[in-house]
Structure formats: structure tokens, C-alpha cells
Amino acid sequence: MAVTLTVEQQALKELGRALRAETDGKAIRKDLIRQLKQPLQPAVTEIKSGVMSMASGGLSHGGEPLRAAVARKIRAEAKLSGYAVGVRVRARKTEAVRGFRNAPKRLNSPKGWRHPVFGSDRWVQQIGKPRYFDEPLEGRKAEFRRAVIEAMDSTARRIGYRIKL
Known part of the structure; x- marks a missing residue:
């Protein structure tokens, strides 16, 4: 499967390469990643509050609550190199929550999920x-x-690099 990068993704990838050549590139790279993820934080907070506001019911199980486990796995990510360059909000799988690995996906789905009732067929x-x-x-x-684009532009100006958008 071929991957097509948008102009912004290609520019972000090139900026990441330019940062590697800088003497203080690691610190600037960390600042860029922080700037890239910052606009997503209100959306991440809203997503987490959405899952935490979900109705809860059932028997006590003694483990971590499903809603809290799903909310803990939601975060903003920024990637400057490799296959999936860009900024995204991601919900990771919940491995340790009662064997319900795909909880973030299934809770979001209008179709829901099927499961057996404990102690019956x-x-x-x-x-x-x-x-x-x-x-x-x-x-x-x-x-x-x-x-x-603003974060990329400010970082590029900081290192004297010209972005080609």
C-alpha cells in the first residue's frame, strides 16, 4: 500500500530532518512537539470527560474501572519522522482491563459490542x-x-530554515 504525504506532512518531515542537524536540535524538537500537541489538549480533555460521563452499572469487580482505563489511554501525539508523520489524538488499547482490549473503539461505536453474561450461556x-x-x-x-503550520513556522524561523508549503 502506497502512502501519500500531504504538503504539510512532507514539510513537517523535512523540518524534523533539519532539527537533527542543529546543535541544540533535541531541545528545539521537544519544544516543537510540545507546540504541536498543545492545540489538541482541549479536545483531549473533552474526549476524556465524554468517556468519564458515560453511564456505569453492573457488579463490582475489584479492578480498574473501564471508563478511567479508557480515559487514561487517550492522548495527543506528534510524530516528525517515519511512516505516519503528523499530529493526532489517539486512544490506545486497554490491555489490562478485564480482557477488553478494544474498549476505546467499542465504546465509541454506535453498534457497541457483544459479550456473554457472567454465569450463563x-x-x-x-x-x-x-x-x-x-x-x-x-x-x-x-x-x-x-x-x-504556526508551530512549524516559528520553529523554522528559530533555526533559520525555510519551509516549503
């Missing part, structure tokens, strides 16, 4: 909070794009 369909992850990000793409 019955299976039930359960729905989490559909679109808790998608809604805070919708309609903000232009805002995020503008913030990424």
Missing part, C-alpha cells in the same frame, strides 16, 4: 457512548491545521 449487546471520541474533533480540522 446468554450473550447481550451493549452500547457505550457512541461518538464520544469523534464529536470533539469534528469541525476543528482547520483550527488544528493552522496551529500546526
Whole structure:
């Protein structure tokens, strides 16, 4: 499968390469990553509060609550090199929560998930909070794009590099 990078992704990748050549490139790179992730933080907070506001029920199980485990795994990420260059909000799988690895995905799905009822042969369909992850990000793409370009531009000016957008 071929991967096509957008102009901004290619420019971000080239800026990452330019930072490697700088003497204080690691510190500048950390600042750039912080600037890239900063505009996503309100959306991340909104996503986490969305999953935490989901209704809860059932028996006590003694482990980590599902909602808290899913919220803990949601974070903003920035990548300057490699396969998937860019900035994104990501919900990692929840390995240790009662064997429910795909909890972030299934809680977001309008179809929900099926699971057996404890102590019986019955299976039930359960729905989490559909679109808790998608809604805070919708309609903000232009805002995020503008913030990424501003962060790239300020970093490029800082090291005397010219971005080709």
C-alpha cells in the first residue's frame, strides 16, 4: 500500500530532518512537539470527560474501572519522522482491563459490542457512548491545521530554515 504525504506532512518531515542537524536540535524538537500537541489538549480533555460521563452499572469487580482505563489511554501525539508523520489524538488499547482490549473503539461505536453474561450461556449487546471520541474533533480540522503550520513556522524561523508549503 502506497502512502501519500500531504504538503504539510512532507514539510513537517523535512523540518524534523533539519532539527537533527542543529546543535541544540533535541531541545528545539521537544519544544516543537510540545507546540504541536498543545492545540489538541482541549479536545483531549473533552474526549476524556465524554468517556468519564458515560453511564456505569453492573457488579463490582475489584479492578480498574473501564471508563478511567479508557480515559487514561487517550492522548495527543506528534510524530516528525517515519511512516505516519503528523499530529493526532489517539486512544490506545486497554490491555489490562478485564480482557477488553478494544474498549476505546467499542465504546465509541454506535453498534457497541457483544459479550456473554457472567454465569450463563446468554450473550447481550451493549452500547457505550457512541461518538464520544469523534464529536470533539469534528469541525476543528482547520483550527488544528493552522496551529500546526504556526508551530512549524516559528520553529523554522528559530533555526533559520525555510519551509516549503
